Amino acid sequence: MYSILVERVSKTWSGTSAVEDVSFTVKAGDLVVLLGPSGCGKSTTLRLIAGLDTPTSGRIVIAGQDVTELPPAKRGIAMVFQSYALFPHLSVGENILFGLKVRKVPRAERDARLAKTAEMLGLKLLLDRRPSQLSGGQQQRVALARAIVAETSVCLMDEPLSNLDAQLRLEMRREIRALQQRLNMTMIYVTHDQVEAMTMADRVILMRGGRIEQNATPAELYDRPGSAFAARFVGTPPMNVIPAQAVAGRDWALPAFGTHVLGDLSIGIRPEAVRLDPAGVPAEIVAAEYLGADTLIETRLGNAPFVARTAGRIGMKAGDTVHLAWSPGDAHWFDRASERRIA
Amino acid sequence: MNSRLSAAVHGWLLLMPAMLLLVAFTHWPAVASFIESFSSTPRPRRPSRFVGVANYEQMLADPVFWQSLANNLWFALGTIPLAIGLALLMAIWVNDRIPGRTFARMAYFTPTILPMIAVANIWLFFYTPQYGLLEQVASGLGFASHNWLGSRETALAAVALVAVWKESGFFMIFYLAALQGISPTLAEAAALEGASRWTFFRRVQFPLLMPTTLFVLINAVINAFRTVDHIIVMTRGGPDNATSLLLFYIYQVGFNFWDTSYAAALTVVLLAMLAIAALVQYGWLERKVHYR
Numbered sequence: 001m002y003s004i005l006v007e008r009v010s011k012t013w014s015g016t017s018a019v020e021d022v023s024f025t026v027k028a029g030d031l032v033v034l035l036g037p038s039g040c041g042k043s044t045t046l047r048l049i050a051g052l053d054t055p056t057s058g059r060i061v062i063a064g065q066d067v068t069e070l071p072p073a074k075r076g077i078a079m080v081f082q083s084y085a086l087f088p089h090l091s092v093g094e095n096i097l098f099g100l101k102v103r104k105v106p107r108a109e110r111d112a113r114l115a116k117t118a119e120m121l122g123l124k125l126l127l128d129r130r131p132s133q134l135s136g137g138q139q140q141r142v143a144l145a146r147a148i149v150a151e152t153s154v155c156l157m158d159e160p161l162s163n164l165d166a167q168l169r170l171e172m173r174r175e176i177r178a179l180q181q182r183l184n185m186t187m188i189y190v191t192h193d194q195v196e197a198m199t200m201a202d203r204v205i206l207m208r209g210g211r212i213e214q215n216a217t218p219a220e221l222y223d224r225p226g227s228a229f230a231a232r233f234v235g236t237p238p239m240n241v242i243p244a245q246a247v248a249g250r251d252w253a254l255p256a257f258g259t260h261v262l263g264d265l266s267i268g269i270r271p272e273a274v275r276l277d278p279a280g281v282p283a284e285i286v287a288a289e290y291l292g293a294d295t296l297i298e299t300r301l302g303n304a305p306f307v308a309r310t311a312g313r314i315g316m317k318a319g320d321t322v323h324l325a326w327s328p329g330d331a332h333w334f335d336r337a338s339e340r341r342i343a
Numbered sequence: 344m345n346s347r348l349s350a351a352v353h354g355w356l357l358l359m360p361a362m363l364l365l366v367a368f369t370h371w372p373a374v375a376s377f378i379e380s381f382s383s384t385p386r387p388r389r390p391s392r393f394v395g396v397a398n399y400e401q402m403l404a405d406p407v408f409w410q411s412l413a414n415n416l417w418f419a420l421g422t423i424p425l426a427i428g429l430a431l432l433m434a435i436w437v438n439d440r441i442p443g444r445t446f447a448r449m450a451y452f453t454p455t456i457l458p459m460i461a462v463a464n465i466w467l468f469f470y471t472p473q474y475g476l477l478e479q480v481a482s483g484l485g486f487a488s489h490n491w492l493g494s495r496e497t498a499l500a501a502v503a504l505v506a507v508w509k510e511s512g513f514f515m516i517f518y519l520a521a522l523q524g525i526s527p528t529l530a531e532a533a534a535l536e537g538a539s540r541w542t543f544f545r546r547v548q549f550p551l552l553m554p555t556t557l558f559v560l561i562n563a564v565i566n567a568f569r570t571v572d573h574i575i576v577m578t579r580g581g582p583d584n585a586t587s588l589l590l591f592y593i594y595q596v597g598f599n600f601w602d603t604s605y606a607a608a609l610t611v612v613l614l615a616m617l618a619i620a621a622l623v624q625y626g627w628l629e630r631k632v633h634y635r
Contacts, residue, residue: 078535081532098538146532
């Protein structure tokens with residue numbers, strides 16, 4: 001059963017299209033991440049679902065109701081904005097209750113819901129403060145509380161953690177995920193941070209240039225990226241995608257399917273799948289980055305940068321030659337022209 | 344120590360040009376007026392001498408002063424809320440994405456650019472009996488003829504309306520600037536919660552505009568007690584002092600009757616009233632309007 005259906009939705013701003021022919025569904029209770037670089041149309045897609053913008057064409061259905069023409073308030077959604085959009089003149093409590101007051105929820109129920117939400121998010125002692133008296137993380141919690149107190153089944157999040165520091169971001173993404181599962185909310189979460197996408201999502205929708213590049217679970221996205229773009233976008237450091245001629249003559253590295261000309265292909269290897277092996281492809285070290293648990297060795301292979309990740313410290317420096325190898329099963333093959341996955 | 348001293352000297356030297364002008368044309372005249380208000384007006388045969396509070400006593404007994412003060416209070420009461428309300432309304436309207444927004448903004452701001460003298464002459468034509476614009480419209484609709492500036496009942500309201508017309512566009516600019524400082528995501532957040540336009544204005548925009556309202560209010564109060572140009576052009580305080588405002592009365596006493604000491608005393612009273620008004624507004628209201 002799906003909770004949100006987006007069907008062939010496009011959005012054009014005076015001639016330039018921000019979102020082009022986007023279709024996907026979100027299962028009830030799932031957390032779906034819209035992932036992509038800036039300008040890929042992920043935030044626009046979210047705003048179309050929220051009703052803050054209207055699509056040029058296409059249809060949006062939420063909980064069985066066609067909401068394409070409905071104003072945001074009638075769509076049964078809550079939203080957390082990147083800037084939090086807290087009302088600076090209202091106290092935390094009033095901010096959280098703003099929507100319930102507008103919707104004329106009776107006072108007793110309002111108070112009960114406020115108490116419950118404040119408890120859940122640890123805001124009980126802050127209810128009388130103004131947003132300007134809170135830290136960034138606390139403001140984020142208030143924004144979350146405002147979305148949760150509405151008790152809508154669908155919650156939209158527009159890069160909610162991008163204004164927080166790294167440590168806080170780690171905590172908040174766990175907390176948001178836990179809340180989402182506990183309250184069984186359907187959530188669409190926009191981010192450009194692939195770590196957030198991989199750790200939080202039930203499904204990831206990767207976008208590029210206003211279109212969906214791949215719609216998959218995090219594991220699928222990592223294991224079988226649908227295109228060279230998806231391969232490079234997910235994983236740190238990103239997958240090495242290089243022209244296939246670089247491995248010409250190495251029988252173990254050639255594709256198992258024989259119908260392609262090597263010049264038309266790209267080969268993709270994740271840095272963590274590369275091992276140092278005397279039988280491997282020789283490459284010169286450009287730089288070595290020691291990270292503690294492992295070392296990133298940057299080399300050049302077929303004139304393209306190629307990164308290998310090895311455990312621990314290696315006693316080599318720039319200018320040395322290493323031999324790189326991987327198991328054939330770890331190789332991803334892409335068509336060089338279209339960038340689509342072949343095998 | 345030496346460098347600190349020379350920095351201070353430099354600072355004062357830099358302040359000097361502006362300071363000299365201010366002292367010569369603002370501070371000294373203010374102090375001089377204050378001193379002069381305790382002396383008699385010099386006459387060819389009777390030089391000025393210290394008279395204590397005689398000028399102030401004269402003021403208490405002067406019916407035209409009381410009439411001007413009352414007129415001025417009514418004028419302020421009539422113009423300030425109306426001008427501010429209109430300014431707010433216009434600002435909210437032209438802040439929206441409407442077609443012809445730039446034109447509307449410009450149109451609203453135009454009266455501010457015009458000199459008050461010109462504005463007064465335009466409105467003088469509107470109000471003229473028999474062939475004025477207002478008269479032509481009124482007679483076209485079958486209403487009786489009325490001399491707007493010539494009758495005691497309507498003259499003050501008529502000049503007040505001119506002030507509103509002239510000022511609201513100016514105040515609109517401040518509101519517009521403040522409105523554009525309010526993040527548009529607040530409107531979106533409110534829309535998601537189902538807040539109507541009015542609710543959003545009442546619960547969010549208006550409270551967030553309070554600092555601007557305070558600023559505009561203080562300016563409006565000062566302006567209301569500083570108005571003189573269009574009174575001179577349109578009514579000269581008449582009929583029967585019905586439109587005599589404080590500053591106009593000061594002008595009359597000082598430059599028509601040449602009773603400069605009495606005019607100085609009137610000026611001191613006017614300044615004192617404005618200072619008290621500003622102090623009350625800043626001291627009392629300011630605590631209620633700032634959220635950050």
